[in-house]
Amino acid sequence: MNRRKFIDFFLGGSLAGTVIVFLYPTIRYILPTKQIEVVIKKITAAKVAELAPNTYKIFKFGTSPGILINTSDGELRAFSAICTHLTCTVIFESDSGTILCPCHNGRFDLSGNVISGPPPDPLESYNVEISGEDIIVSKKG
């Protein structure tokens, strides 16, 4: 093989290699991802059937926890589940009908306001809508 042919092969080969090195990421990119969707401001937190009155569910809202409560009157309320004291995740205490942070006994009412304990600020409240059998929680404003 003479020099000229070598250079041509070298050029062709390295060009092909480079093209593959660029094509590979592109193809992997356009293949569907594991987590198929972007998590957005609105989220289906639960199904209507799964939440009995006076019970609650912790759901994932974006990257933070949210708490969805079905009150004893059958009303749906949703808040950020991050306690404003030291960021523990709150729970709903059905006996007292209040939201409780188990870490230091901070208590919130069903409007998210602080009743007692160390939390300095109320819980951020979310909008709740029912669409068919889905309970959809979305951020306010």
Next chain:
Amino acid sequence: MRKIINLLSIFFLAISIFSLSLYAQKNSCVECHQELEDELLAPVEAFKIDIHQQFGLSCADCHGGNPAEEDIDLAKDKTFKGTPQRFRIPEFCASCHSDSRYMRRFNPSIRVDQLDIYWTSKHGQLLKKGDTKVALCTDCHATHGIQSATHPKSWTFPWNIPQTCSRCHSDKDYMKDYKIPTKQWDDYKESVHAHALFEKKDLSAPVCNDCHGNHGATPPEITSIAFVCRQCHPSAGELFSQSPHKKAFDEIELSECEACHGNHKILPPSDEMLGTGEKAVCIQCHEPDSEPYQIASRIKEKLDAFIKKIRHAESLLEQADRQGVEVSEPKFRLTEANSTLIFVRNLTHSFSLMEIEEKIEEGKKVVAEVTNAGEAALREAKFRKTGLIIATCFIFLLSIALFLKIKQIDKKKSS
């Protein structure tokens, strides 16, 4: 003619009303004292910001006398009380402040039992015995420039209270005869409560009166200290009450919270307080090789191991973040583990190894997830660098090939 008479009458009427009103507003106390100096002028200056003034009250309402009279002897009439003697001051103030019918006019919900409570306080008891060195109304509330306790400049506003109390209580000479410590303010200044109040401006942090009472100020008894702390720290208190320590402490009359956390100099609790190290509070009572000693040691071990795992996960995520891999989700998940850590630290008040272990196991599961994510992120970072090297190699080879081709073609041209 009629018109002129009417006009003149109205004119004179106006002047009379005007001078009458001036006469009614006349305050000879202020007019005289304004011209004086030092302690005689001070009341006038101070009273400008006084809360009583805002309610339309003035000198005569407390001190008596007739402020409409110019002449000093006429002004200081029968009703004139002058400056009350020091030991009479509580009753002087209470003449209005304990009269609920009078106070109702100004503030229907204000308390009127301050004097009664005061007599139960250490200050009140000593005053009854004739000691006028003790604190009374004006020492804490000021004399003429009294502001509401909700006003930030008031002597009784939360973040001013420690200074108000320590004016006497930190003065060694003044407190010489009472044989009580004077380090309280110095101690309190270093405490976590002082930090919350003065640095973070958290008005819910306790100051002197929150634990000692204000009008009924007395040091809390040993059994009461724990009740006082439980006002704000109920969960730690409940856990403690359910623990074996409650009975033990009650039996030997050891004050609950204070034994481990102190009273004025309550520092932020550290993990060093647990276990059997030199700063641990457990070894104050428990002998080595006793069962409680072993339990204390185990609890500290478990906690330390958990914290180590959390820190390890944190450092993995930090590394990955620095190398450009997106790790905000695992970082968020880790905050759950941190929540568990906070919960467990509070749970130590139960001294129950089993409960603590259980909770730590829960937390460990989360940390394991995060650690996996962190390791995956670091693998991704490595993968990116490897990919870059491979791609750059190909680009490099291609560049060489191009360069050779260019040379070849240029040579061909010139040949």
Next chain:
Amino acid sequence: MKNILQSIYFYLDTRFKLSGLIQFAKKKKVPEHKHSFWYYFGGICLFLFILQVLTGILLLLYYTPSVDSAHESIQFIMSQVKFGWLMRSVHSWSANILIAAIFIHMFSSFFLKAYRSPRELTWITGFFLLLIFLAFGFSGYLLPWNELSFFATRVGTDIAGTLPLIGKHIKTFILGGPDVTGATISRFFWLHIGILPLLTVIILGVHVLLVQILGMSKPIGIPQNKVKEVPFFPNFILKDSLGWMLILALIGVLCVFFPWEVGQKADPFAATPIGIKPEWYFTFMFSTLKIIPAHIFSIEGEMIAIFGFMIGGLLWMLVPFLDRKAAKERRSPAFSFIGWIVFLYIVVMTAVTYLLPGL
């Protein structure tokens, strides 16, 4: 193998009449002289533009232009999509390198007086391309909807809003409302992937066509016959490709070691971060506005600066008609001097933005 290629060529030639094109391409020559290094920059701009289109189209697969999901979709691309971090970082880095290359291309053409007759339209279309790409940068910067982009957009459009009479209307038109909102994302997205690419294709098409028809401009003072020329195919294009490869390698390194950040999601109610600045290519204008005294002869300083830039831009665009000497193929040191002033002004004011405290 060769036979197959020949038959394909023959097939296409009979239908597309390729041979004419090939003949033309073979004849295309590039002059070689001590300043011909600068000829590469036009091709670099084109290469980077194509790179932007390709990565942009890929990003389009996962990006959603809405207040609720724009930021989240970028986060998604950076963390969940395979090589998403790479595509997005390439797009962001190349955007900046492209604009730098455009400035270099513009100034090198200016100093080489390439704008002189018959290439006036090449210069003017080039000027419009500069504006188009600055608009690409400005519109694209908002799309991730993070804190920096939100406030940079607000500051930038506020400046547009200060123009007398028409300012408010222009600002409302740009923003799709009184302030930066979801309507702005939609509008900027529309500009970024619709209007601007369309305008680019047309104007860039004219620009490149003119370059093909008129050939490369030679510096003034070099006699026609004394210039050495190399064929564009394959000599110059191979050298071009070498340059492109090096730039690709550079971009690769930048993306792996300095991936573009996702940032904090924009919060319209948050306070403007201190020291907020627009992207670097706008900072020379931004700093001018900040430094200029509030009033000059009772006219608002900012107004003077804005009009100054507009008139300056206009004059810059019309330089082919103003530089009479160059038009006559004579050296034109006065305009070179002006060019240096402008260049230094831009460099100094850009540097000042980052070096001067409190700006």
